[in-house]
Amino acid sequence: MIAALQVEGLNRAFGALPVTRDVNLMRERGARRALIGPNGAGKTTLVNLITGVLRPQSGRVLLDGNDITGTSQAERARRGLARTFQINQLFRGLTVIENLCMTIGERDGHCNNLWRSAGSRRAVIDEALDHLDSLRLTDDALKLVRELPYGRQRLVEIAIALAQKPRVLLLDEPAAGVPSSESHLILDVVAALDPDIAVLIIEHDMDVVFRFAKEITVLVQGAVFTQGTPNEIMNNEQVRAVYLGQEGHHGGRQGMHHG
Amino acid sequence: MAASETTAPAARGPTRERAANYLLERHRFGWAEALPWVIAIAAFFVFPDRMTFGSQVLIMIMFALSLDLILGYAGIVTLGHAAFFGVGAYTVGLAAARLQWTEPISGLFAAAIAAGIVGFISGWFLLRYRGLTLLMLTLATAILLQETGNLRSDISGGYDGLPGLTFKPLLGIFDYDLYGHTYYLYALAALAVVFFFVRRVVYSPFGQALTGIRENVRRMHAIGSPVHWRLVTVYTIAAAIAGVAGALFTQTNAYVTLTVFDFDNSAKVMVMLILGGTGRLYGAFVGAAVYMVLEDYFSKLSPTFWQFGIGLVLVLTVLFAPRGLLGLFEKAGEYFTERKRS
Numbered sequence: 376m377i378a379a380l381q382v383e384g385l386n387r388a389f390g391a392l393p394v395t396r397d398v399n400l401m402r403e404r405g406a407r408r409a410l411i412g413p414n415g416a417g418k419t420t421l422v423n424l425i426t427g428v429l430r431p432q433s434g435r436v437l438l439d440g441n442d443i444t445g446t447s448q449a450e451r452a453r454r455g456l457a458r459t460f461q462i463n464q465l466f467r468g469l470t471v472i473e474n475l476c477m478t479i480g481e482r483d484g485h486c487n488n489l490w491r492s493a494g495s496r497r498a499v500i501d502e503a504l505d506h507l508d509s510l511r512l513t514d515d516a517l518k519l520v521r522e523l524p525y526g527r528q529r530l531v532e533i534a535i536a537l538a539q540k541p542r543v544l545l546l547d548e549p550a551a552g553v554p555s556s557e558s559h560l561i562l563d564v565v566a567a568l569d570p571d572i573a574v575l576i577i578e579h580d581m582d583v584v585f586r587f588a589k590e591i592t593v594l595v596q597g598a599v600f601t602q603g604t605p606n607e608i609m610n611n612e613q614v615r616a617v618y619l620g621q622e623g624h625h626g627g628r629q630g631m632h633h634g
Numbered sequence: 635m636a637a638s639e640t641t642a643p644a645a646r647g648p649t650r651e652r653a654a655n656y657l658l659e660r661h662r663f664g665w666a667e668a669l670p671w672v673i674a675i676a677a678f679f680v681f682p683d684r685m686t687f688g689s690q691v692l693i694m695i696m697f698a699l700s701l702d703l704i705l706g707y708a709g710i711v712t713l714g715h716a717a718f719f720g721v722g723a724y725t726v727g728l729a730a731a732r733l734q735w736t737e738p739i740s741g742l743f744a745a746a747i748a749a750g751i752v753g754f755i756s757g758w759f760l761l762r763y764r765g766l767t768l769l770m771l772t773l774a775t776a777i778l779l780q781e782t783g784n785l786r787s788d789i790s791g792g793y794d795g796l797p798g799l800t801f802k803p804l805l806g807i808f809d810y811d812l813y814g815h816t817y818y819l820y821a822l823a824a825l826a827v828v829f830f831f832v833r834r835v836v837y838s839p840f841g842q843a844l845t846g847i848r849e850n851v852r853r854m855h856a857i858g859s860p861v862h863w864r865l866v867t868v869y870t871i872a873a874a875i876a877g878v879a880g881a882l883f884t885q886t887n888a889y890v891t892l893t894v895f896d897f898d899n900s901a902k903v904m905v906m907l908i909l910g911g912t913g914r915l916y917g918a919f920v921g922a923a924v925y926m927v928l929e930d931y932f933s934k935l936s937p938t939f940w941q942f943g944i945g946l947v948l949v950l951t952v953l954f955a956p957r958g959l960l961g962l963f964e965k966a967g968e969y970f971t972e973r974k975r976s
Binding site: 426428447448449450451452453457458460464465466467468469470472473476477478480481482485486487488489490491492493494495496497500501504507508513514516517535539 | 647649650652653654656657658659660661834835837838839840841842843845846849850852853854855856857858859860861864867
């Protein structure tokens with residue numbers, strides 16, 4: 376079977392500092408994986424290498440078996456690779472619904488059209504509203520993104536990624552900066568994702584990781600330290616030593632939250 | 635519209651329907667949009683002896699409108715937009731002076747194509763950059779074109795320019811009168827065509843994508859937008875429109891000199907747009923008209939210090955109406971509707 380996403384021998388250094396060292400990953404269709412690791416382990420760099428924001432110095436990235444190492448970020452997105460950012464990247468001066476319509480328009484190639492009015496495509500608007508409905512954002516549809524509280528903005532960030540209808544979805548700390556009173560909404564959304572989408576979640580919050588992931592990859596100093604099921608990772612003495620161990624036990628929210 | 639194709643929106647809640655209607659209705663023409671055209675036609679009858687000045691206002695509106703496409707919508711900051719105005723101006727100027735091609739309307743098309751080509755080529759190279767780098771490179775483009783003209787002053791006429799150009803009667807019928815009545819209506823018709831086109835583009839999905847690039851280019855890459863291609867496309871369109879404005883400038887003044895490429899010209903159109911309000915179509919109308927009328931008024935008041943007046947108005951605008959005069963009007967409108975409601 377061809378993996379939805381495959382990373383082979385990926386290397387990247389910033390100057391003399393290696394931040395990604397010979398990383399190999401495999402994500403089959405419908406995978407639910409988490410990537411964890413202490414601060415500075417190179418998690419976001421790895422996401423940037425996979426999505427094409429950065430170029431690796433060696434190694435390959437394959438999407439559905441096709442080598443996409445040399446393609447642009449936009450090309451990868453068009454081929455079904457979507458991501459959310461650790462810090463929201465939204466169209467802050469536009470309304471929430473426009474953020475979604477834009478995404479759908481680019482996905483379906485409408486944005487190449489200079490003549491037909493955007494507002495004449497009822498189907499796009501309805502689909503955008505459906506995405507908002509499913510994240511309970513409909514009441515905010517006509518608000519400017521920058522007027523929303525951060526937690527709601529975080530949901531827009533996820534709504535955009537889902538509106539891309541990706542086959543592989545990378546979530547970079549989806550619950551970061553969201554008050555715990557609202558983070559359950561995000562977790563619900565993540566838990567309810569289409570089972571066909573391969574999802575890789577990067578998260579500090581161990582509650583999220585253990586609830587969501589079927590397999591966990593631990594990244595330390597740019598290299599894959601170990602992989603395994605949540606239980607294996609929890610009971611791995613070495614992982615506890617380098618990552619979980621600082622406060623003596625696992626599973627606790629505070630203990631893992633490096634911020 | 636096509637509401638019957640899908641589930642009736644009303645069944646899914648009023649907020650949903652309101653949001654859908656907002657997008658469905660947004661691109662429709664409103665009554666207020668007739669206002670600038672009514673004013674322009676009224677001016678024709680009220681100030682029949684100021685029509686030469688009037689056509690200059692219309693030309694600057696068109697020039698500012700082209701800048702609004704790239705600056706206001708796509709967020710491309712440029713200090714060299716006069717380059718395309720100049721290319722258009724010299725296309726019809728050189729065609730008339732050197733090739734005896736003096737038919738005005740085909741001249742506009744030729745100017746659009748020439749300026750569009752220059753826009754496409756320079757945009758292809760420059761639009762990889764942003765911010766200050768782009769600012770300097772656009773400025774350099776205009777200077778390079780100006781100096782090229784200066785280098786071949788045997789063709790371009792150098793800083794003395796190409797004086798005393800004559801053009802064929804419009805459509806072979808309407809000749810030009812001393813008061814510029816023909817030119818005014820000609821420029822108004824050209825502006826109407828250009829405006830209709832720009833308005834279509836702005837409300838198209840492509841236009842929406844431009845605002846996306848302005849708001850967050852990283853996100854645009856991440857949702858698969860060919861950002862560079864979009865920017866080159868809109869830059870080419872804006873260049874072509876600026877070229878048409880330049881061509882009208884040459885035709886209405888019957889001369890052209892290399893000063894059309896001046897930094898002053900690039901800066902002036904940007905000031906007009908900021909004065910009126912960026913990214914809102916009619917900002918170009920308000921800004922260019924107010925600027926030109928003030929310039930005219932102040933320069934009569936004090937031929938040496940008129941720029942002080944312009945400067946003062948600009949400072950006040952930036953301080954008290956950061957979204958331009960049009961933004962100020964909108965804010966006032968909102969304020970009064972709020973008060974009426976309460």
